[in-house]
Amino acid sequence: xxxxxxxxxxxxxxxxxxxxxxxxxxxxxxxxxxxxxxxxxxxxxxxxxxxxxxxxxxxxxxxxxxxxxxxxxxxxxxxxxxxxxxxxxxxxxxxxxxxxxxxxxxxxxxxxxxxxxxxxxxxxxxxxxxxxxxxxxxxxxxxxxxxxxxxxxxxxxxxxxxxxxxxxxxxxxxxxxxxxxxxxxxxxxxxxxxxxxxxxxxxxxxxxxxxxxxxx
Amino acid sequence: xxxxxxxxxxxxxxxxxxxxxxxxxxxxxxxxxxxxxxxxxxxxxxxxxxxxxxxxxxxxxxxxxxxxxxxxxxxxxxxxxxxxxxxxxxxxxxxxxxxxxxxxxxxxxxxxxxxxxxxxxxxxxxxxxxxxxxxxxxxxxxxxxxxxxxxxxxxxxxxxxxxxxxxxxxxxxxxxxxxxxxxxxxxxxxxxxxxxxxxxxxxxxxxxxxxxxxxx
DNA sequence: CAGGTTAGTGACTGGTCAGTAACATCTCGT
DNA sequence: ACGAGATGTTACTGACCAGTCACTAACCTG
Numbered sequence: 001x002x003x004x005x006x007x008x009x010x011x012x013x014x015x016x017x018x019x020x021x022x023x024x025x026x027x028x029x030x031x032x033x034x035x036x037x038x039x040x041x042x043x044x045x046x047x048x049x050x051x052x053x054x055x056x057x058x059x060x061x062x063x064x065x066x067x068x069x070x071x072x073x074x075x076x077x078x079x080x081x082x083x084x085x086x087x088x089x090x091x092x093x094x095x096x097x098x099x100x101x102x103x104x105x106x107x108x109x110x111x112x113x114x115x116x117x118x119x120x121x122x123x124x125x126x127x128x129x130x131x132x133x134x135x136x137x138x139x140x141x142x143x144x145x146x147x148x149x150x151x152x153x154x155x156x157x158x159x160x161x162x163x164x165x166x167x168x169x170x171x172x173x174x175x176x177x178x179x180x181x182x183x184x185x186x187x188x189x190x191x192x193x194x195x196x197x198x199x200x201x202x203x204x205x206x207x208x209x210x211x212x213x214x215x216x
Numbered sequence: 217x218x219x220x221x222x223x224x225x226x227x228x229x230x231x232x233x234x235x236x237x238x239x240x241x242x243x244x245x246x247x248x249x250x251x252x253x254x255x256x257x258x259x260x261x262x263x264x265x266x267x268x269x270x271x272x273x274x275x276x277x278x279x280x281x282x283x284x285x286x287x288x289x290x291x292x293x294x295x296x297x298x299x300x301x302x303x304x305x306x307x308x309x310x311x312x313x314x315x316x317x318x319x320x321x322x323x324x325x326x327x328x329x330x331x332x333x334x335x336x337x338x339x340x341x342x343x344x345x346x347x348x349x350x351x352x353x354x355x356x357x358x359x360x361x362x363x364x365x366x367x368x369x370x371x372x373x374x375x376x377x378x379x380x381x382x383x384x385x386x387x388x389x390x391x392x393x394x395x396x397x398x399x400x401x402x403x404x405x406x407x408x409x410x411x412x413x414x415x416x417x418x419x420x421x422x423x424x425x426x427x428x429x430x431x432x
Numbered sequence: 433c434a435g436g437t438t439a440g441t442g443a444c445t446g447g448t449c450a451g452t453a454a455c456a457t458c459t460c461g462t
Numbered sequence: 463a464c465g466a467g468a469t470g471t472t473a474c475t476g477a478c479c480a481g482t483c484a485c486t487a488a489c490c491t492g
Contacts (some may be wrong), residue, residue, distance in 0.1 A: 185401030
């Protein structure tokens with residue numbers, strides 16, 4: 001019954017030798033989970049909802065994932081991977097020029113925030129940062145999931161501080177941290193200010209001002 | 217059984233004529249809910265847990281609150297009220313000097329973030345912004361709760377833009393938004409970087425640099 | 433003391449949710 | 463065509479959770 005659209009395959013060119021004609025259950029589940037987790041929060045989405053969205057059933061779910069938490073862990077790592085890919089692409093045209101890389105990144109954030117919600121770029125934005133939001137929901141004791149988020153945020157900080165160093169800024173760590181605050185603030189406020197009406201629209205200008213202040 | 221400590225009264229000098237000898241059930245519930253919601257998230261705390269922490273029972277809960285959502289709404293408004301109180305106190309010593317007010321505010325954030333977790337100042341910080349975190353958890357359709365968060369964030373933006381205007385900055389709205397991004401980024405990152413090890417430690421310096429860039 | 437207010441107890445309903453069991457069917461390579 | 467692995471179906475367990483009911487006990491006030 002109910003001929004649901006089995007939707008589009010993700011096909012991120014994985015290690016599978018045979019190109020996937022129709023997406024495997026496991027991939028459909030991951031795809032559905034990514035959408036639902038991002039839109040409604042992790043605690044707000046039950047396994048049944050994921051399974052229904054993926055057009056499968058609970059047994060197939062538990063044949064692919066030992067527990068919901070394992071799916072969440074994969075979801076977080078997937079989001080992180082997609083994010084770095086988006087980041088690297090935004091930055092690539094200005095390799096060797098750290099300042100322009102940061103500026104391109106900030107502009108990319110604004111562009112990203114402007115997109116409705118669909119993953120036109122393999123990266124979600126309408127509800128802020130998937131990993132950051134997860135940090136709100138993951139309970140204190142869940143070291144495994146919390147570690148994923150922490151490592152991700154630490155890497156953001158590391159990269160931004162490195163850019164600051166590469167552009168020869170005074171107090172590069174402070175500049176890197178300030179840029180990170182802008183970035184994270186942009187994602188955080190995206191939750192409450194729809195589309196591109198929020199303060200994030202000023203992020204590129206602010207980043208330039210901060211960089212100027214740390215140069216020369 | 218179980219002679220739990222009935223804990224300390226809140227006593228915010230309300231409109232009750234008689235000074236409260238022992239805190240009423242309703243206030244104990246609000247107090248417990250505030251702690252638990254902030255620490256574990258709204259969806260992560262059930263009514264039974266609140267009731268147990270408050271040393272009362274479910275019936276007394278539902279005699280005081282029509283539903284859990286009503287308690288959540290009061291929780292959010294309480295947190296907002298406490299936040300503005302903290303804000304106004306941080307800013308009061310520099311009335312008339314918008315620039316120093318902003319600087320004092322940013323420094324107050326750093327000091328706040330440094331505090332372990334207890335509400336030494338009537339304002340929580342160890343897990344970031346209570347209202348902002350709520351935005352992650354509140355489902356899309358819950359207009360009532362979402363409106364509370366939105367109004368709160370909009371007021372932050374309004375105030376910061378006003379400071380920028382009062383200090384005679386060029387493009388005051390951009391400066392106000394940039395300051396807001398720093399502020400929100402500080403709270404957001406506080407979730408993943410313990411104590412005062414995160415990028416928020418650079419917020420005061422960053423704010424000064426931004427203000428300088430918009431002056432003269 | 434009477435009557436109202438406030439709070440506590442325990443059991444219950446109806447619903448949700450993670451995870452499991454047993455069995456049936458489909459698909460694909462050989 | 464056949465068998466194996468992947469997938470679907472139905473029903474279930476046990477836990478949790480919001481909210482309700484009937485009843486009881488303490489307390490305050492006139």
